[in-house]
Amino acid sequence: xxxxKKKYYLIIENIKDINLNNIKKHNKFAIIYRNKKKLDKKExxxxxxxxxxxxxIDFFIANNLDLAIWLKSDGIYLSSYNKSFRPxxxxxxxxxxxGSAHSQKEFYMKSKQGCEVILFSKLFLVDYDxxxxxxxxxxxxxxxxxxxxxxxFGGINSNNINKLNQIKCRGVALMSEIKKKxxxxxxxxx
Numbered sequence: 001x002x003x004x005k006k007k008y009y010l011i012i013e014n015i016k017d018i019n020l021n022n023i024k025k026h027n028k029f030a031i032i033y034r035n036k037k038k039l040d041k042k043e044x045x046x047x048x049x050x051x052x053x054x055x056x057i058d059f060f061i062a063n064n065l066d067l068a069i070w071l072k073s074d075g076i077y078l079s080s081y082n083k084s085f086r087p088x089x090x091x092x093x094x095x096x097x098x099g100s101a102h103s104q105k106e107f108y109m110k111s112k113q114g115c116e117v118i119l120f121s122k123l124f125l126v127d128y129d130x131x132x133x134x135x136x137x138x139x140x141x142x143x144x145x146x147x148x149x150x151x152x153f154g155g156i157n158s159n160n161i162n163k164l165n166q167i168k169c170r171g172v173a174l175m176s177e178i179k180k181k182x183x184x185x186x187x188x189x190x
Contacts, residue, residue: 005028005164005169005170005171005172006028006170006171007028007029007030007151007170007171008028008029008030008171008172008173008174009029009030009031009032009098009117009119009151009153009171009172009173009174010029010030010031010032010173010174010175011031011032011034011153011173011174011175012031012032012033012034012175013033013034013035013036013037014035014040015033015040015044015045015048018031020051020052020055020057023055023057026055026056026057027056029057029058030057030058030059030060030074030098031052031057031058031059031060032060032061032062032077032098032173033045033059033060033061033062034062034063034077034079035062039067042067042070045067045071046071049071049072049073058074058075058096059071059073059074060073060074060075060076060077060096060098061073061076061077062076062077062078062079063076063077063078063079063082064076065084065086065087065090068095069090069095074095074096075095075096075097075098076090076095076096076097076098077098077099077100078097078098078099078100078110078113078115079099079100080099080100080101080102080106080110080121082099082113083109083113084113085112085113085114087113087114088113088114091114096116096117097113097114097115097116098115098116098117098118098119099113099115099117099118099119100118100119100120100121100153101118101119101120101121102120102121102122107120107147111147116149117149117151117171118147118149118150118151119150119151119152119153119173120135120140120143120150120151120152120153121152121153121154122134122135122153122154122155123135123136123137123140123152123153123154123155123156123167124136124154124155124156124157124160124163126154126155127155127157134154134155135152137163137166137167140152140167140169141166141167141168144167144168144169148170149170150169151169151170151171151172151173152164152167152169152172152173153172153173153174153175156172156173156174
């Protein structure tokens with residue numbers, strides 16, 4: 001079964017985590033570069049950014065406004081812990097702000113920070129923390145009544161990806177499955 005959404009947000013920690021040649025659809029994908037450890041070399045990031053631009057893939061940098069501006073990225077991604085309002089100063093230039101939230105409190109903070117899109121986590125149970133709470137399909141659809149720009153994120157894998165068709169969202173965010181089973185996942189996204 002195929003998953004059809006307007007936008008797919010792919011979160012990577014390293015530019016080697018994804019092969020851009022697997023992305024066939026133009027203007028449907030956004031890559032969020034969220035490296036918490038060691039950044040790739042700036043020149044390699046610049047080449048990667050250029051490749052994204054040529055393929056009409058939006059490119060966001062997580063939590064580093066100076067790097068996002070230097071790379072001329074499409075915008076910045078503000079993690080749930082990021083409380084900075086500094087990116088708002090760039091909004092007038094067509095610079096986009098997206099963020100993530102795990103609770104209603106964080107959701108309201110992201111709204112105040114000017115996030116156009118909020119990745120709301122965790123949709124499903126995650127492998128790395130079996131005790132972590134998750135929202136589920138029905139509750140997520142209820143959250144969409146409050147804000148139609150919420151994007152489900154967390155615990156989405158090849159076993160439960162079909163459930164995304166039950167969610168009335170306009171996009172979806174993926175991270176771990178991009179590294180584990182990229183060809184299988186990309187073949188199911190329209």
